[in-house]
Amino acid sequence: MMILLGRVRRFALALIAFAAMGASPVLAEPALWAIKDKDSTIYLFGTVHVLRPTTQWRSPRIAKAFQDADDLVMEIEQPEDAATTRALMLKYGVDPTSPLSSKLKPESYAKLRAAAQGMGFPPQALDVMRPWLAALTVSLTPLTRAGYDPESGVERLLSAQAKAAGKPISAFETMEQQVRFFADMTPAQETQLLESTLDEIDDGPAKIDALVTAWAAGDQGELRRQMVDEMRSDYPDVYKLLLVDRNKDWARQLKTKLAGSGVSFVAVGAGHLAGPDSLQVQLKALGIKAKPVE
Numbered sequence: 001m002m003i004l005l006g007r008v009r010r011f012a013l014a015l016i017a018f019a020a021m022g023a024s025p026v027l028a029e030p031a032l033w034a035i036k037d038k039d040s041t042i043y044l045f046g047t048v049h050v051l052r053p054t055t056q057w058r059s060p061r062i063a064k065a066f067q068d069a070d071d072l073v074m075e076i077e078q079p080e081d082a083a084t085t086r087a088l089m090l091k092y093g094v095d096p097t098s099p100l101s102s103k104l105k106p107e108s109y110a111k112l113r114a115a116a117q118g119m120g121f122p123p124q125a126l127d128v129m130r131p132w133l134a135a136l137t138v139s140l141t142p143l144t145r146a147g148y149d150p151e152s153g154v155e156r157l158l159s160a161q162a163k164a165a166g167k168p169i170s171a172f173e174t175m176e177q178q179v180r181f182f183a184d185m186t187p188a189q190e191t192q193l194l195e196s197t198l199d200e201i202d203d204g205p206a207k208i209d210a211l212v213t214a215w216a217a218g219d220q221g222e223l224r225r226q227m228v229d230e231m232r233s234d235y236p237d238v239y240k241l242l243l244v245d246r247n248k249d250w251a252r253q254l255k256t257k258l259a260g261s262g263v264s265f266v267a268v269g270a271g272h273l274a275g276p277d278s279l280q281v282q283l284k285a286l287g288i289k290a291k292p293v294e
Contacts, residue, residue, distance in 0.1 A: 028057045028216040031273070032065060032293040035254065035283060039261040042254060043069065044279065044290060046223075046270030047154035048215055057154065057216055061293060069265035072162040073257075074155055075272075076178045077171040088176055092183035093133030100127050100134060103191060111198040112138070131190035132182040135197040158267055172250050172268070181242055189238055215270050228275035244277045251282035258288065 033044040043065040051057070066072075079085055101109050113123045115138045126134050162169050185193070200207075207226075214222035231239045250268070257264065272279050280290040 028055075029059050029218050030057055030062065030215055030270075031218040031220060032062055033273070033280060033290040034065075034293050035258060035288050035290050037258055040258050040263070041068075042258060042264045042266055043293065044273060045265065045267045046215070046273040047075075047158075047267050048212055048270060049153040049155055051152040051154065051212070053152045055152065055212070055216070058157075065293065066158065066161070066265050068263050069167065070262045071168040071170065071264050072158060073264055073266040074159070074169065074171040075268040076173045076175055078155065078159050078169070079175055085175065088179045089133060092179050093130050094128055095130050096128045100129065100131065100194075103131060103187070104194070108195050108198060112194070115198060115201055130183070131187075131194040132185060135190075135194040136182075138201055139197050155267060158265075172253055173246075181246075185238070185241075189235075192235070193238075220274050223270055224274040227271035228277075232275070232277075243272065243275075247272055247277060247279045247282045250279055251286055251288075254279075254283060255286050255288060 031046060035042045035044070045062065045065070100112065104112065112126060112134065116123045116126050119138070126137065129137065159169060182190075211223070211226050213219075214226065228239075228243070231243075250272070254266070268279065283290050
């Protein structure tokens with residue numbers, strides 16, 4: 001709703017539904033939690049946003065929880081068409097008056113030009129982008145070329161299933177809110193994001209394969225190590241912005257929802273359900289205990 005290829009990148013791509021996940025374990029059993037009161041049950045499921053079509057993740061336990069749910073809650077709203085997302089990228093991600101060549105160190109700009117040429121992009125196509133959008137672009141392209149399919153992401157599939165079953169769909173955030181988490185970064189944060197991306201771009205597919213393997217196996221310790229610990233240590237401001245503050249807000253929204261009745265299925269990026277500031281931890285601070293669903 002949503003998670004980068006390295007430290008901040010590995011998580012941030014997921015946040016705007018551009019992260020790509022790879023490997024396909026034989027027996028997938030991603031983690032699932034539930035919060036309950038006397039007349040409500042809310043399932044919490046950590047997702048990845050783009051998968052290979054062959055990746056198996058829907059275990060009987062997850063399928064039953066989704067079937068039992070009256071509604072689906074997503075990390076962000078799912079636009080009906082790509083034009084909505086493109087318009088937001090043009091509004092917040094393009095800066096033709098201040099090219100990237102004027103914002104980056106010469107060695108970083110040389111890496112960007114090499115990455116653009118390697119992807120078949122004319123360098124000037126990236127030069128008008130703000131650093132945060134250039135970072136996402138150069139991270140995504142090698143992965144999509146390797147065969148990852150945006151249409152196979154967990155949110156896309158759950159959303160389609162919910163619509164077919166007539167289940168209402170809501171979201172914690174709008175797409176514009178999520179894009180602005182990046183657009184409102186300081187210039188230094190943006191530049192750091194892009195430079196980190198360029199440093200680790202060649203390692204992308206292998207790291208994502210390892211990440212999705214941990215996710216599909218329900219390995220929360222490995223998810224914490226890959227998606228949370230490095231960002232928390234190396235980029236504390238970005239970590240607070242992208243994970244801590246949002247988890248606190250979502251916990252408050254879930255507390256309100258729990259006061260109602262019925263069964264809900266909540267699907268958010270897996271990084272939000274791992275580590276010391278996870279959504280479960282924020283719920284506990286509000287007096288609500290999230291228990292693993294066995």
